[in-house]
Amino acid sequence: xxxxxxxxxxxxxxxxxxxxxxxxxxxxxWNPGLCDAACFYAIDPNGFFMGELDGRPIARVAMPVYDExxxxxxxxxxxxxxxxxxxGLSLTKASLDYIGDRNAGxxxxxxxxEKYARLGYRRAHRSTRHSFIPKQQQAxxxxxxxxxxxxxxxxxxYDRAHFxxxxxxxxxxxxxxxxxxxxxxxxxxxxxxxxxxxxxxVGHKIGPLFADAPDIAEALLGALCNNALSExxxxxxxxxxxxxxxxxxxxxxxxxxxxxxxxxxGDPGLPLDQIYGITSFEAG
Numbered sequence: 616x617x618x619x620x621x622x623x624x625x626x627x628x629x630x631x632x633x634x635x636x637x638x639x640x641x642x643x644x645w646n647p648g649l650c651d652a653a654c655f656y657a658i659d660p661n662g663f664f665m666g667e668l669d670g671r672p673i674a675r676v677a678m679p680v681y682d683e684x685x686x687x688x689x690x691x692x693x694x695x696x697x698x699x700x701x702x703g704l705s706l707t708k709a710s711l712d713y714i715g716d717r718n719a720g721x722x723x724x725x726x727x728x729e730k731y732a733r734l735g736y737r738r739a740h741r742s743t744r745h746s747f748i749p750k751q752q753q754a755x756x757x758x759x760x761x762x763x764x765x766x767x768x769x770x771x772x773y774d775r776a777h778f779x780x781x782x783x784x785x786x787x788x789x790x791x792x793x794x795x796x797x798x799x800x801x802x803x804x805x806x807x808x809x810x811x812x813x814x815x816x817v818g819h820k821i822g823p824l825f826a827d828a829p830d831i832a833e834a835l836l837g838a839l840c841n842n843a844l845s846e847x848x849x850x851x852x853x854x855x856x857x858x859x860x861x862x863x864x865x866x867x868x869x870x871x872x873x874x875x876x877x878x879x880x881g882d883p884g885l886p887l888d889q890i891y892g893i894t895s896f897e898a899g
Contacts, residue, residue: 748845
């Protein structure tokens with residue numbers, strides 16, 4: 616691989632740059648949500664980087680830090696005209712310098728997995744994006760309520776049991792973003808699962824979808840889909856969750872895309888059997 620040529624500098628990305636890389640992601644076919652930029656930026660405003668060649672941004676990456684132990688790499692895009700020339704690698708190394716000794720995760724397209732492996736990332740599992748168009752209204756369950764009725768501390772504690780780091784700043788924005796619906800299932804006054812539906816450039820994505828049991832996941836899925844019947848939905852299911860894959864098959868979902876979840880310093884051991892939908896390939 617060639618060394619970067621010209622006046623190539625790596626700078627921190629302002630919020631406007633994050634909005635731009637979301638547009639780049641849309642052009643790559645990643646179908647981001649309408650409010651993703653603001654939610655991602657809330658994680659860690661210092662964790663976004665861009666490579667500028669002669670003053671023009673040609674490469675961008677997000678490496679926001681969640682806490683003292685964990686970061687997540689996403690939105691890694693190099694302008695197609697400058698790929699294979701070392702610009703992306705230099706940017707990646709700068710982002711890794713930023714996180715220090717922390718573990719980091721990423722959801723990488725399969726074609727890039729070997730490249731990430733050379734940087735030290737190791738495969739943990741595969742996740743598959745499924746697409747479907749719900750046609751039939753699902754009967755509501757009385758235990759399902761709006762997330763606005765769940766105390767935030769309760770939601771944050773449940774989320775933390777299914778994610779590798781606390782993410783309160785992100786979560787506050789994610790569950791209250793415009794064009795989104797958040798639902799929870801309560802049983803015996805206990806939170807047993809929750810899900811978020813957000814509008815994207817094309818259709819809607821469900822994520823996260825966390826649930827204690829398959830029937831809870833299915834109830835939440837149906838209730839979320841009721842909000843936009845006959846529109847296209849997407850959900851990213853970790854393949855070790857066999858109940859999640861069975862749920863996808865039951866509802867006639869079609870696999871359309873796959874990513875490899877990889878970790879820099881070891882798999883944190885998430886309860887994948889309770890993760891029916893990953894929050895976002897770009898933020899974990």
